Amino acid sequence: MTTASVAASTQQDQRLQLLRVLGPGHVWALGVGIVLVGEYMGWNFSVGKGGMIAGLVACWLAGLLYTCVAMIDSEVTSTVAAAGGQYAQAKHIVGPLMAFNVGLFLVMAYTMLEAANAITVGFLLDAVAGMQGHSGLDQQPFIILTVMFLAWLNYRGVLATLTFNFVITAIAFVAIIVLFLSVQLGASAVQLDFSAITSEPLPYGWLGIIAALHFGLWYYLGIEGTCQAAEEVRSPARSLPYGTMAGIITLLMAATMTWYVCSGLIPWEYLGQAGTPLFDAARVTGNSGLMVLLFIGTIFSTLASANGCINDASRAWFSMGRDRYLPTWFGAVHPHHRTPYRSIVFLVPIALIFALGAPLDQVITFSILSGLLGYTFMTFNMIMFRRKWPLGSIKRGYVHPFHPLPAILLLVLCSATYFAVFLGYGTQLIAMMCFYIIASLWFHFWRYRFVRRGDQFTMPWPRPQAY
């Protein structure tokens, strides 16, 4: 499309909007793509915290937590179909200060996760170089290239970005299934051994299960990112619930298979400290084909996660700019690619600062904490949504069952996870809370004066009940 034709078409439309080109498969690729890296690494520290049973309990409790997240998100997002996802939900349902905080939670969680993924790519390539006899690989260029390439891809268009994510996420997911089936069919040189379940059921007692919850989140952390695509899917009311629910089902299967294979092949004391548990499990089988496949799966899942994170963080930042919660400069859409290009470029150096200057565990912890704050918001957001706009008052693409049980369950599990995080990373938890309090004060006393208050509520809904 030439500059002249773009100008002509935009004069007709008067406005540049994000392109509505995505389907349910892309929504699935966005949600699962961000998360699946958690199956390839990170979750296994839950086994180190509490043993094999604690790892499995954490896997399923966190699965329950995220099933609640997926159901709640599906209902609200199928109604509030706007870029920014939970940020737009908070703006319409709770209020501006909550929305500002939720927007920050999203941007921090995804940018930190992107940085962690870039660090991981560097670490993996260093490990491969070490296996081939090259010691002292400089990881920096690979970390920077990961961020730059994926930012470029996101800049160029959402359809290519999420189609790419779909392909690499599907390969990474199939790799887990192939490993599971191969081990079941006897392709492994080492037999599955679950004797530690009876010999050392809970080596650190019941507290180990609580401590394990922190890392159990890794199996599913980020599935709520599907909401960020709300403004770019062809049919939000259908695609978002479908893609999100398919995503959480995929992850529940992947998480259980991952725990089963890794716990059966690797002694729990080693598994609890492994850097790449699925790849290590493939190495234990002695099958070189599985090793190659799981290494590819590890790299692909890492790239898919970073790719989805750039997509989501930029949409949240863009939405806040568009509503003047941040400078309006960030609310720009590229006239050719129809992407939030300024937000994408702006977040690149921030991701690089964390990727190159902060330790991996700190970056991951800040990401988890921001995500956890977002899940806590979802609980009372859902309660308020149903109270203000009861069933039948507005059109919903999906209605989740058993309300308010999922919201209450989510709040209980979030509380338990806060305690678990406090046990291991209390200082970071307090530092993060202080950061959000200071940011809230800045927004309340300074930034909100620039917001056009009437413009920010865009959904053509009836007046809420009791107002």
Next chain:
Amino acid sequence: MDFWNFLEYAAWALSVGFGAYLLIDLARIDSTYDNDLLTSSREGEIELTQERHQI
């Protein structure tokens, strides 16, 4: 210089290339188009065209 050293240089070069593309294109777009047009996106227009919220 072995294969991995070559890859390091290639990664640096590609990173610079992608970064330069992003910055140059951003500057080109910003100088070509009016900022009011670039920031003209509004939330909720999907709702206005697709959803009527009539039960």
